[in-house]
Amino acid sequence: MEYLLVTFPRPRRVKVDDEYNGSTGDVIELEAGSHVITLGPPANFKPSEQRIILKNTSELAPREIAFDLDT
Secondary structure, three states: OEEEEEEOOOOOEEEEOOEEEEEOOOEEEEOOEEEEEEEOOOOOEEOOOEEEEEOOOOOOOOEEEEOEEOO
């Protein structure tokens, strides 16, 4: 298993490969490999999605990605 931490200035649901899977600020457990990450509504964030490859992570050292508030 691999681990991902998604950050955003506000609490938001995290969508992984078109399915909700956790929330911002929480470590999410995923299969290794390629994933498309985005956030739940409202669509006030950028970028609109991030494509990542997860490998060589641990629960204590997850892959971290950030979304910014788009005002």
